[in-house]
Structures are given as C-alpha cells and as structure tokens.
Amino acid sequence: MEVGKRVAMNARAGILPDQAIELVDSRFTVPGMRCAGCIAKIERGLAEMPGVEAARVNFSAKRVAVRHEGFLAEDELVGRLRQLGFEAQPAMANPLAQDDADSRMLLRALAVAGFGMMNIMLLSISVWSGAGGVTKDLFHWLSALIALPVVVYSGRPFFSSALMALRYRRTNMDVPISIGVLLATGLSLYETMTGGEHAYFDGAVMLLFFLLCGRALDATMRNRTRAGIGALLGRMGKSAQVVGEEGQTSRIAAEDLETGMIMLVPAGEAFAADGTVISGDSTIDNSMLTGESRPFPVTVGSEVHAGAINLLGPVRVEITASAGDTAIAEIARLMDEAGQSRSRYVRIADRAARLYAPAVHSLAALAFIGWMLAGAGWHQSLVIAIAVLIITCPCAMGLAVPAAQVTASNALIRRGLLVKDGSALERLADVDIALFDKTGTLTVGEPRPDLTGLDPHAKSIALGLAQESSHPLSKGLATSLRLQGIRPSQIERVEERAGFGLTGRCEDIGVALIRPAEGSQCLSSELVIGSRRQTISFADPMRLDARETLADLRLLGLESIILSGDRETAVAATAREFGVESHAAVTPAGKIDRIERLKRAGHRPMMVGDGLNDGPALAAAHASIAPGTASDVSQQAADAVFIGEELAPVALAVRVARSTMRIVRQNFTFAIGYNILAVPLALAGMVTPLIAAIAMSGSSLVVIANSLRLSRAAK
Amino acid sequence: MTGLAFLIPIALGMGAVGLACFFWAMRHGQFDDLDGAANRILIDEEDDE
Numbered sequence: 001m002e003v004g005k006r007v008a009m010n011a012r013a014g015i016l017p018d019q020a021i022e023l024v025d026s027r028f029t030v031p032g033m034r035c036a037g038c039i040a041k042i043e044r045g046l047a048e049m050p051g052v053e054a055a056r057v058n059f060s061a062k063r064v065a066v067r068h069e070g071f072l073a074e075d076e077l078v079g080r081l082r083q084l085g086f087e088a089q090p091a092m093a094n095p096l097a098q099d100d101a102d103s104r105m106l107l108r109a110l111a112v113a114g115f116g117m118m119n120i121m122l123l124s125i126s127v128w129s130g131a132g133g134v135t136k137d138l139f140h141w142l143s144a145l146i147a148l149p150v151v152v153y154s155g156r157p158f159f160s161s162a163l164m165a166l167r168y169r170r171t172n173m174d175v176p177i178s179i180g181v182l183l184a185t186g187l188s189l190y191e192t193m194t195g196g197e198h199a200y201f202d203g204a205v206m207l208l209f210f211l212l213c214g215r216a217l218d219a220t221m222r223n224r225t226r227a228g229i230g231a232l233l234g235r236m237g238k239s240a241q242v243v244g245e246e247g248q249t250s251r252i253a254a255e256d257l258e259t260g261m262i263m264l265v266p267a268g269e270a271f272a273a274d275g276t277v278i279s280g281d282s283t284i285d286n287s288m289l290t291g292e293s294r295p296f297p298v299t300v301g302s303e304v305h306a307g308a309i310n311l312l313g314p315v316r317v318e319i320t321a322s323a324g325d326t327a328i329a330e331i332a333r334l335m336d337e338a339g340q341s342r343s344r345y346v347r348i349a350d351r352a353a354r355l356y357a358p359a360v361h362s363l364a365a366l367a368f369i370g371w372m373l374a375g376a377g378w379h380q381s382l383v384i385a386i387a388v389l390i391i392t393c394p395c396a397m398g399l400a401v402p403a404a405q406v407t408a409s410n411a412l413i414r415r416g417l418l419v420k421d422g423s424a425l426e427r428l429a430d431v432d433i434a435l436f437d438k439t440g441t442l443t444v445g446e447p448r449p450d451l452t453g454l455d456p457h458a459k460s461i462a463l464g465l466a467q468e469s470s471h472p473l474s475k476g477l478a479t480s481l482r483l484q485g486i487r488p489s490q491i492e493r494v495e496e497r498a499g500f501g502l503t504g505r506c507e508d509i510g511v512a513l514i515r516p517a518e519g520s521q522c523l524s525s526e527l528v529i530g531s532r533r534q535t536i537s538f539a540d541p542m543r544l545d546a547r548e549t550l551a552d553l554r555l556l557g558l559e560s561i562i563l564s565g566d567r568e569t570a571v572a573a574t575a576r577e578f579g580v581e582s583h584a585a586v587t588p589a590g591k592i593d594r595i596e597r598l599k600r601a602g603h604r605p606m607m608v609g610d611g612l613n614d615g616p617a618l619a620a621a622h623a624s625i626a627p628g629t630a631s632d633v634s635q636q637a638a639d640a641v642f643i644g645e646e647l648a649p650v651a652l653a654v655r656v657a658r659s660t661m662r663i664v665r666q667n668f669t670f671a672i673g674y675n676i677l678a679v680p681l682a683l684a685g686m687v688t689p690l691i692a693a694i695a696m697s698g699s700s701l702v703v704i705a706n707s708l709r710l711s712r713a714a715k
Numbered sequence: 716m717t718g719l720a721f722l723i724p725i726a727l728g729m730g731a732v733g734l735a736c737f738f739w740a741m742r743h744g745q746f747d748d749l750d751g752a753a754n755r756i757l758i759d760e761e762d763d764e
Binding site: 035036037039040057058059060061104107108111112115118119122135142146 | 719723726727730731733734737738741747748749750751754755756757758759
C-alpha cells in the first residue's frame with residue numbers, strides 16, 4: 001500500500017529543501033525507537049502536525065522520513081519528536097546510497113548464482129547417476145545455456161576486482177577464482193561441443209555461489225551497523241546573522257564569514273565561527289566540542305567556538321576565526337590525519353590471500369606442466385589444472401572470516417553494541433591497553449536530577465515544563481522523568497526566558513522551572529508550583545557498572561588509563577575511585593600524542609571516548625568505541641558504538657572480538673587442512689566434478705556451522 | 716523421455732519465476748525495513764492509511 005509513495009519519496013530525496021517548491025523530504029535519526037508502539041506514535045504524531053504530509057519510519061535503520069511543506073523547519077520537526085518523547089537528529093539525505101547499491105548488486109548476483117546452481121545441479125545429478133548418450137549431451141547443453149549468462153552476471157564482482165589487481169601488477173584471491181571459473185566454463189563448453197564425458201559447469205557456478213555468500217554477508221554487516229550512525233558535523237551552525245555598519249543584519253553562510261565581522265547569535269542557535277563575545281551575557285552548551293554537559297557561562301571577552309550552542313540570551317560575537325580555521329575544523333583535520341594509520345591495517349583475509357594466491361597459481365601451473373611432461377596430452381593436463389584451481393579456492397576460505405564476523409556482530413547488536421565492520425572486530429581483538437575519556441564515557445554524560453522529595457504531581461508538572469526546552473538541565477530532567485514513566489501535565493502559555501527559566505500555567509496555578517535565586521555551588525534548578533518552591537539538584541553520575549567493567553578489562557589483560565580534558569581535581573578523584581592511572585587537562589593533540597607514544601612502545605591502545613575533542617584520538621587508536629550519546633564526529637570516527645547507560649559492552653566487545661578471531665583461525669585451519677587432503681587427489685587427476693561439488697559444499701557447511709557457535713558468545 | 720520435454724522447462728520456469736519475484740521484491744524495497752515490518756503487524760490501525 002505504501003510502496004508507491006515510498007518510491008516517489010526516494011526519488012525526491014536528492015532535491016535540496018531550498019529548491020523545492022512545495023513538498024520536501026527530511027530524514028531524522030531517532031535512536032530511541034524500540035517497539036511497534038514507538039512506530040505508531042512517531043508516524044501519527046508527526047502526521048498530525050500541520051504541513052506534514054506523511055511520515056514513514058524505517059525501524060531497522062532507526063530513521064524516520066518526513067514529507068512536509070517547505071515552510072516547516074527541521075528544528076520544528078525535531079521539537080515535535082522531542083515532545084513525543086524521542087531524541088532526534090536531522091540526517092543527511094542518504095549518505096549510504098553507495099554502500100547500499102553495492103550490497104544490492106551482490107544480493108542480485110547471489111540470487112542469480114543460486115538459481116543457476118540449483119538447476120545445473122538438477123541436470124548434473126542425472127548425468128552422475130547414469131544418464132548417457134543423447135540425454136547426457138542434451139543435459140550438458142542445457143547446463144551450458146544456464147551457466148554462461150550466470151557466470152557473466154554473477155562473476156562480475158570477482159572479475160572486476162581481479163582485473164583491478166592485475167592492472168596494478170598484484171594478485172589477490174579474486175585472480176585464481178576468476179581464472180578457475182573462466183577456464184572451467186571454457187573447457188566445459190569445449191567438452192559439451194565435442195560430446196565429452198565431464199562438464200564442470202556445476203563446479204564453476206557453485207564456487208561463485210558460495211563465494212558470493214561470503215561477500216554478501218560482509219556487505220550486510222557494514223550497512224546495517226552504519227545506518228544507525230548520524231551525519232557528520234550536522235549540528236555546526238550553517239549560517240550567521242551578521243551586523244552591518246548601519247546596524248542592519250543579514251544572513252551569511254558559514255563559509256563566507258570573515259574575521260572581524262560581528263555576528264548576532266540568538267538563544268538556541270549554534271555558533272557558526274570562533275570568536276570573542278563583545279556584548280551580552282549567556283551560557284553556552286559546549287558538549288559537542290568537549291563532551292562536557294554542564295552549561296558554560298560566557299560574558300564580554302569570553303571566547304566561543306563554532307559548534308557550541310547559545311542557550312540563554314542573544315550575544316554579539318566578533319569573529320576571530322571562520323570556516324577552515326575554526327577549532328572544529330582543526331579537529332576534523334587532526335582526525336583525518338590520524339585515521340590514515342588505521343587505513344593501512346590489512347585484514348586477516350587479505351593477509352591470508354597474499355600468501356595463498358601465489359601458491360594456488362604455481363600449484364595449478366605445476367600440475368599442468370607435470371602432466372604434459374608425463375605425456376598426458378594438453379586436454380587431460382588442462383582438466384587436472386582446473387580441478388586443482390577449483391579445489392584450492394575453497395569457498396571455506398571466502399566464508400571463514402565473514403561468517404564468523406557477521407554472527408559475532410549480530411550477537412553484539414543484541415547486547416547494544418554496533419561494530420562498524422569486520423576489520424574493527426579484528427582490531428578490537430588485539431588491543432592491550434584501554435584509554436578512557438571521563439565525562440560522558442565513564443559518566444553518563446548528562447546532568448541527572450535528584451528526584452527524591454518530588455511527589456508524582458510535581459513530577460508531572462516538571463516534565464510538562466522541561467520537555468518544552470532544549471536546555472541541558474531540562475533535557476536531563478525530562479529524560480529521567482520519562483524513564484520513571486511519568487506523564488506530562490498539560491501546561492498552558494509556556495514561556496522560556498533566557499537566563500531565568502520556564503514559566504507557565506497548570507490548572508490556573510502559576511508554575512515555573514527556574515534558576516535558583518542564590519548562585520549555589522552545585523548545578524540545580526527550582527520548581528515552583530503556586531507558592532511551593534522545591535530545589536532539584538543535578539549531577540553527572542558515574543555509569544553504574546563502570547567499576548565492574550574496568551575490573552573485567554583487567555581480567556582480559558587490559559590496563560585502563562583515564563585521559564580527560566577535564567580539570568585535574570575532578571579527574572584525580574575519579575581515578576582514585578577506580579584505582580587507575582589518569583592524565584587531566586589533555587588537549588586533542590595531546591591525546592593523539594599519548595596514543596602515538598603507546599604505539600611506539602609496542603602497545604595496541606583502545607580509545608573509548610565521546611566528545612568531539614576525543615575524535616582525533618578515536619581515529620588514531622588501534623581500535624575505538626564511542627557511546628551512543630557521543631558527538632556525531634566521534635561516532636563516525638569510532639569502530640563501534642554502544643547504546644544505553646551501561647559500560648559493560650566495552651569489555652564484552654573485546655571478549656567477543658577475541659573469540660571471533662579464535663573461530664576465524666579455526667576456520668582457516670580447517671580450510672587449509674581440507675586442502676592438504678584434497679590437493680593430492682586433484683593433482684593425481686582423481687577429482688571428478690562430483691567430488692569437487694561434494695568437497696566444496698561440505699567444507700562450506702562445516703565453516704558456517706563452526707561460525708554459528710559465536711551466536712552464544714555474547715551471553 | 717518425452718516427459719523431459721515438459722518437466723525440464725517447468726523446472727526451469729519455476730526457478731525463473733522465483734528469481735523474478737526476488738528481483739521484484741528487492742526493487743520495491745521489501746527488504747529495506749525487516750524489523751519494522753515485523754513490528755508493524757502489532758500496530759492497531761484505527762484509520763486505514
């Protein structure tokens with residue numbers, strides 16, 4: 001029913017909001033949806049909004065696509081989602097289009113190969129069980145008719161990769177595969193035309209089928225986990241109001257801002273450039289840069305950075321650095337450089353192939369030359385060489401790694417950890433030291449209210465007020481209250497006054513959620529209902545299982561170190577509590593420096609952090625994990641993202657990664673052991689298509705069965 | 716033997732139909748949101764969309 005609409009929606013996704021005349025599509029990442037109720041709530045809640053034509057949730061990707069009229073801003077939709085009880089972030093149009101197309105192509109190739117394999121097997125089994133004469137020839141012709149298009153279509157991923165490797169005068173696993181498949185098909189065609197005894201179409205197509213299974217598994221894993229991760233730098237201010245000489249203001253895009261310009265930033269907007277405040281007082285949310293959730297007060301003379309959000313009152317800022325020179329851009333650059341060392345990591349399958357592929361070639365060539373010298377004639381020698389090629393490209397080899405990694409990552413997803421790709425799992429397996437950021441990583445990262453002393457009525461009023469604001473304290477309050485299952489009361493005439501708080505009326509009683517009168521030391525706010533006043537204090541608590549997780553890591557042989565940008569006193573207190581080494585007031589570059597030093601000392605450090613300031617360190621570390629509440633940049637840079645309030649997935653990730661590698665090694669041992677048995681048979685010329693088919697499917701099944709043992713690993 | 720003349724085309728045809736169905740399903744986004752489809756069955760539709 002929805003299909004037609006969805007296709008039209010996808011087709012329009014490329015249009016930019018500004019250019020569309022009437023309806024535009026926006027996409028949002030909504031990580032909090034968990035059940036059918038959430039789907040219904042989001043879709044109905046959004047559809048009720050004036051100007052929204054349709055909303056469609058994609059539950060697997062935790063996304064919602066909204067088709068709405070152009071005047072409706074993304075912020076209003078995010079606000080509406082927050083009212084419905086879901087945190088949301090605008091997402092790029094479709095950042096995964098490329099990956100998606102790749103995995104679709106692989107799936108199609110797999111389907112075609114599967115179809116071909118089954119039908120050719122049907123015919124081959126008749127031949128093996130004794131069909132002779134004309135029937136056999138007919139069946140061979142039919143097989144050829146099916147196999148040729150199938151090989152051309154399904155073999156493309158291998159042929160193109162093999163060609164690419166050959167162009168750079170290298171060889172990879174796809175070269176022997178391509179040669180084996182092409183030679184087997186060519187020879188079988190010749191056999192068919194001359195009415196020969198054996199045709200190898202089944203072997204060729206079956207090889208493609210099993211190898212495509214491995215590739216498709218690999219691609220599925222990459223896509224599924226990346227889909228949950230938001231867009232890069234989405235929250236940085238895209239434009240700013242600039243004050244001209246006569247006091248008039250105009251909107252200028254972030255990349256056109258210049259040093260010396262004065263920008264006027266109203267409450268709720270993100271700074272688009274770095275600068276110094278020249279008038280106005282406010283507090284800003286710096287969490288994107290530092291991961292520090294506590295609002296930071298600014299006044300005349302304070303420095304502000306692009307990406308921070310102005311919370312209270314309007315300020316005028318003289319720009320000191322714009323576009324590529326901002327602190328945020330500097331971090332992005334550091335991250336780029338740091339990430340390059342990781343791209344040099346060679347995956348285990350490729351390492352194996354590097355040794356294996358030349359061996360396969362020379363063995364097949366030797367078989368051919370050997371039999372020629374023995375006087376077997378070129379036809380028989382070629383048949384034997386092809387048998388060697390097919391037998392030594394075991395599908396088990398292609399399946400060994402992806403099957404284990406997909407099973408492991410599925411098990412981890414159920415426990416709230418998304419691993420981005422197979423190479424991440426491999427790297428997580430060999431880390432030997434863990435570096436933790438403090439705020440947002442060891443702690444929850446959000447100010448949490450102390451709710452004792454509030455009765456249900458007060459709680460419901462507090463939620464009604466708090467959900468209207470995007471102030472960090474309000475957000476923390478709303479989250480905690482929602483977790484307790486509190487329903488918000490209807491509050492009328494809610495007003496948010498910068499620097500003061502929220503006011504409104506509930507059942508004709510004046511209610512408010514305001515800043516406490518006295519400038520108290522700890523973070524707090526005051527709830528006013530009529531004449532009753534109550535203070536709610538806030539703290540950023542440690543994750544409940546932080547201590548157990550660090551102990552768990554120690555059991556796995558990983559010492560932990562805290563590496564924080566926070567003040568010395570706060571960090572030292574935490575470090576004492578957990579009994580670990582710590583370094584305070586470390587800059588992003590300092591974190592990279594420390595990681596590089598550890599690497600030079602022969603360690604493989606794992607970084608766990610959330611702030612934008614951890615981004616470069618996350619990219620530089622051998623492997624990295626970020627919490628789901630981390631800034632977008634950090635989630636992008638990390639190898640894995642864990643969701644929820646617990647830190648346990650970090651230790652779990654290392655443990656599961658290690659058992660995955662153990663299974664992968666077992667799979668390899670099996671695949672190689674099988675070769676040692678089968679290759680002499682092939683060299684002796686005793687491998688018929690029947691034996692090749694049984695050996696291939698048998699070894700693949702064993703490898704898959706072995707990998708499935710991992711599904712219990714995360715328990 | 717004449718049976719083969721019918722049976723083989725039928726077998727191939729059935730396989731091809733299955734393949735065509737799979738391609739159709741893929742092109743129309745049937746596999747885009749597998750978990751969502753499993754959950755949507757639980758939503759009470761008050762108004763038909």
